[in-house]
Amino acid sequence: MIKVLVLHGPNLNRLGKRETDIYGQMTLEKLNERLVSKGREWGIEVQCAQSNIEGELIDFIHQAEGEFDYIILNPGAFTHYSYALRDGIASVDIPVVEVHLSNVHSRESFRHTSVTAPVCRGQIVGFGTLSYELALAAISAWVQGSADDHKG
Incomplete structure (x- = not known):
């Protein structure tokens, strides 16, 4: 069974309360x-974790190697400046899909650049919580061989 780790970055523990x-x-x-339920439907085991601490997210990524086949990551604000998180992603041999709830490209200019996206398999933004499901759907398609296997 394919295993996917979903990592939520800073302030995502405030979903439903923060800037709704x-x-x-x-x-x-x-x-x-x-996500766990949708994964089960598609034959994918999904595990989720959240941290507001940059180093903990990096530790999760390092520990995922050999345990998980894919990572879905919402790096939150770390997206725009965390070279440490970027290097953590690049250091493992696990495809990562970066997701964002909001369309970061239509918001404040400091949100327009992602330092993590260049080392990710893809990026999905602007679809709210559906962004995560779209990432899971992409992984399911890759696993089934029904999606273009272009590595970017």
């Missing part, structure tokens, strides 16, 4: 439940 006009009403707990 941007990030929506769904809590992180409900989102994780939905």
